[in-house]
Amino acid sequence: MDRSSHPRSRRFAPVVAVAAAAALTLAGCSSSSGGKKSEEGAADASAGKATTPRMTVALVTHQAPGDTFWDTVRKGAEAAAAKDNIKLVYSADPNAGNQANLVQNAIDQKVDGIAVTLAKPDALKGVIGKAEKSGIPVVGLNSGLSDWKNLNLLEFFGQDESVAGEAFGKKLNEVGAKHALCVVQEQGNVGLTQRCDGVEKTFDGKLDTQNVNGTDMPSVKSTITAKLKQDPSIDYVVTLGAPFALTAVQSIGDAGSKAKVATFDLNKDLIKAVKSGDIQFAVDQQPYLQGYLAVDGLWLYKNNGNYSGGGEQPVLTGPAFVDKSNVDKIGEFAAKGTR
């Protein structure tokens, strides 16, 4: 009997919460600054709409849940899909075996094209071969720059992590860094390791690496503080994701260090920090572009037989640098969460 009464009271809770919130708003609890009200009504980029027949494209990535980077990739893919009259099926799993199953799932759905990330190419080899055998065009994006041709993919859109790291290292030389710290938020991630290795290759100074627990921000903060304290000669902190760069700024304050911060990847809070000078520069691999071009590339292939990159070369989306000189312009787009 009480089985029916309890769920009702639970269903009632949100109603009470909303009513309470409304009452509080009326009671003058609203904030006079910030918040949704101050957000500009920014429209999404739109380039008209294709009249080609409806097609279905599957985008299968190795995204870990809740990562801001992959959200931007997906937004790019969705924008291209909307423009090209494409139904986009998005799925992701950081486990390579599961990702392969998701690709198989797309084949079973008889989609018209598959865009896939190759974080662990060997695990996906078999299933990509199956897709090709059943006549579904496959393109690669983000990771797998060294493997996409072996797997006979049509085209590839992404950034060479090593190249990005090397560009980063050169930039560090330009700004006069002597001793940098590369902060890895996920121990054992191949792409992240390649970035640090790339930096080390071209950077003239000394580079240390520090692993941190990326799912626990307070721990990230105190670990960077500890490292700065342990080695006061560190004058540049290099983070591999935007949220960690913002945390590194706090760590520097806590440690009483004079180090500066530069990072890979962007988000809208990071743009503010670049503007204010808390963060020196960010290298951007343009995730929106990766998602957009991968979907658009499949559309062009189906409707006009085009090969982006000529089918020979990858299409590079990075590294593009964001610093004080161009931050204002990019900031407009970042506010929408698409840069």
Place this chain on the structure above:
Amino acid sequence: MSMTQHAEPAVDTPPAPGRKQSDGRTRQRPLALRLLARPEVGVFLGAVAVLVFFLFAAPPVRDGSSMANILYQSSTIGIMALPVALLMIGGEFDLSAGVAVITSALTASMLSYQLTMNVWVGVIVALLVSLAIGAFNGWLLVKTGLPSFLVTLGTFLILQGVNLAITKLVTGNVATDDISDMDGFTQAQKLFASTFTVGGVNVKITVVWWLAFAALATWVLLRTKYGNWIFAVGGNKDSARAVGVPVTFTKISLFMLVGFGAWFVGMHQLFSFNTVQSGEGVGQELIYIAAAVIGGCLLTGGYGSAIGPVFGAFMFGMVQQGIVYAGWNPDWFKAFLGVMLLGAVLINLWVQRTATRR
């Protein structure tokens, strides 16, 4: 188990020869052994060992500000480890505790931002949501009689998905918007995430809250009726019920206490970092549980203390940061952490064995 509080191990040993004979049941064991048999002593010695070790191995640790940093790291674990420990003494555990922290922070942030309200509105609603999650866990557990592993694994997955999906639905991104320029933020930051100076060292306010909560929890556990109830339901729920302990109330309220802890740590994260990423928090539940277990709480319930997990959390913070202060090869980071913790647990175990041996 019994309704007795922790510590005194079975005293059914025959009276020691050559001593004044008593009836054997009330015989006083030597003070040192009695002390050693307390649940927090093993971990205390472990924590001291780890501290001394790093004072030698990592010179920067000797600095006051480094200790403040270690204590900060410990406090963010420790504030959650306390209610998790109480819950464990009460015979249950909570796998959803890690993501519940993020749920709370997301609720406060998104509610204030989307409705453009004073952030305190978000803070209060987040508290209600956190308590409701705890109540739901406890209620489902008591109603169905399922093990807490299943119930809270379910909530863990639900919250993980809800964190992502709702954030994406509401903000269009997977992280919340920056609320640092909104009304009430500075006040809330003072309460949850400020810093003060003691003798030239910057100490985070969470350290104070952590120790205050620990003192309160110790008092509740040892001096109040409610504390007795916790031991009783963790020992044997049926006999506890038979002697009139409100088992349902105790279990549900313990889960709500974990909810309160999740809210507090969630608010700290929100007001410390201004935005929250919806994918965080996964895996933290195991660290809270580990801190409680290292702190001398039994996974089977009925035994433990509130001060033990304080040392447990301190040990976690100390090892995690000590490795960095020592400048060891970061590739080995997690392996070091594991070895250190196992070592500490073994010391803990050894001390208890020695203490309870005749």
